[in-house]
Amino acid sequence: SESSLFVYPTKLILKTCGTTTLLLVLPKVLALADALGMPLANAHYSHFRYAFPQLQPYPHSSFGEEQRTMRELLEGRVADVSAKAIGSDAATGTAWFALAADGLVGADDEKKQPTPPAEDCIFEVAMEGLSAKVCDGFFGTDAAHAGKTGRALANSMGELIGMNALVEGAVVDDWAFEPCGYSMNALNGPYYYTVHVTPEHAFSYASFETNDPAFAAADKLRDVATAFDPTSLTVTVTTRGGGKGVAVPELFDATSATAHASVQITREVSIH
Numbered sequence: 001s002e003s004s005l006f007v008y009p010t011k012l013i014l015k016t017c018g019t020t021t022l023l024l025v026l027p028k029v030l031a032l033a034d035a036l037g038m039p040l041a042n043a044h045y046s047h048f049r050y051a052f053p054q055l056q057p058y059p060h061s062s063f064g065e066e067q068r069t070m071r072e073l074l075e076g077r078v079a080d081v082s083a084k085a086i087g088s089d090a091a092t093g094t095a096w097f098a099l100a101a102d103g104l105v106g107a108d109d110e111k112k113q114p115t116p117p118a119e120d121c122i123f124e125v126a127m128e129g130l131s132a133k134v135c136d137g138f139f140g141t142d143a144a145h146a147g148k149t150g151r152a153l154a155n156s157m158g159e160l161i162g163m164n165a166l167v168e169g170a171v172v173d174d175w176a177f178e179p180c181g182y183s184m185n186a187l188n189g190p191y192y193y194t195v196h197v198t199p200e201h202a203f204s205y206a207s208f209e210t211n212d213p214a215f216a217a218a219d220k221l222r223d224v225a226t227a228f229d230p231t232s233l234t235v236t237v238t239t240r241g242g243g244k245g246v247a248v249p250e251l252f253d254a255t256s257a258t259a260h261a262s263v264q265i266t267r268e269v270s271i272h
Contacts, residue, residue, distance in 0.1 A: 004185050004194040010038070013122075015209065017196050023059055023066060026073040040077050040103035045070060047097055048126040048234060051203070063097050070099050078103055087234070096126075096236050122238040123215045125224050129231030130197075130204040137161060138199035139180040150176070157182045161227045167193045167210075188212070197228075206230065 004015040012029065016022050023045065033040065045066070053061045059069035063085065071081045078101040087095030136142050137160045140149070145156045154176040158164065163184060164172060170188035174195075177183075184195040191212040198205045206228045214220060216237055225233060 004183075004192075004196075006185075006187075006192045006194075008190075010041075011120075013192070013211075015194055015196075017198075019055065019057055019060075021057055021060060023069050023073065026070075030073075030077070040074075042103060043070075043074065043078070043099075043101045044238065045099045046236070046238070048207075049095065050097075051205075066097075067099060070101070074101055076104075086236070096234060098238075120211065120239070121213055121216065122209065122211050122236075123213075124236045124238070125208045125221070125233055126236075127206045127208075127225070127228050127230035127233040128204065130199065130206055131229035132201060134161065134227075134229045135199040135201050135204050138176075138182045138197050140176060140178060154182065154184075158184060163195070163227070166223055166227055 003017075003020065004013070006013040014022065014025065026043075030040065050056075050062070059065045063083070067081060067083045074081065081099055081101045083097075083099050085095040085097050137144060138157055140153050144160055145153055148156050154174040157176055158172065158174050163174070167186045167188065170186035170191070170193055172184060172186045174182065174184035180199050182195070182197040182199070184193070186193040191210060193208075193210045193212065195209075196207050208224050208228075215224070221235065
C-alpha cells in the first residue's frame with residue numbers, strides 16, 4: 001500500500017504519504033507499548049518539505065502544528081520535544097523537518113534498553129523532478145508493461161527501474177497504483193528498504209529509505225539516483241549515539257551519469 005510498517009523487538013518504523021495523519025498514531029502505539037511493559041526510550045518524526053500544506057488535515061498543515069501535537073501526545077513521557085529544520089533553505093521548503101524526544105527513562109528502565117545496533121542508522125533520499133522516461137514507467141498504461149495489472153504490473157514497474165538489483169538479496173513486496181504510482185517494501189535480515197513514487201510529471205517525487213549501512217556510500221547513492229533520474233535530491237542520515245562511524249556520502253563528480261542532479265546533503269544526528 002502507500003504505507004510501510006516495520007516492527008522490531010524494541011522499535012517500530014512507520015512511513016506514510018498522502019493525507020495520512022501520522023502523528024495521531026502515537027496514543028495507540030504508546031498504549032500497546034504500555035501493555036507490554038515497554039517504556040518509551042525515544043521518538044523521532046521527520047519529513048521532507050511541505051507540499052500542498054493547505055490540503056493536509058490536522059495536525060500536518062505546518063511544522064508548528066506538528067510540534068505542538070507531538071508535545072501534547074507525549075506529555076508526561078518526555079522532558080521536551082526538540083525541533084529543527086535542517087538545510088539551507090527552510091523558507092522555500094527544501095529543508096528536512098525533524099522532531100525528536102528522549103523518554104523519561106528511570107534507572108531500572110535504562111538497564112533494559114539495548115545498545116543501539118548498526119541498523120539504527122536510517123538513510124533517506126528524497127527526489128524531485130524525475131525524468132519523463134522514469135515517470136512514464138510508473139503509469140500502468142505505459143507500453144513497457146504490455147497491459148499487465150495488479151502484482152504483475154508492480155513487478156514490471158520494479159524491473160523497469162532495476163529495483164531487484166538495487167536491493168539485491170531482499171524479499172520484495174511491491175504495489176502498483178491506479179492510474180499511476182508505485183510503492184515497495186523489502187526485507188533482508190535486519191535491514192528494510194522502502195520506496196514510494198508519485199510519477200505525475202508536474203510534481204513527480206520518489207523516496208528511498210533504508211537502515212542498511214551499505215547505502216551510506218557514494219556508489220549506492222549514485223545507484224539510487226540513476227534508477228530514478230531526478231533533477232534534485234536531498235539525502236538525510238539519521239543516527240543515534242552522536243553519529244559515530246557514520247560516513248556521509250560524497251557528492252557526485254562531474255563525469256557521473258547523474259551530474260545534473262542538484263544534491264543537498266544534510267546530516268541529522270538525533271534519536272529515532
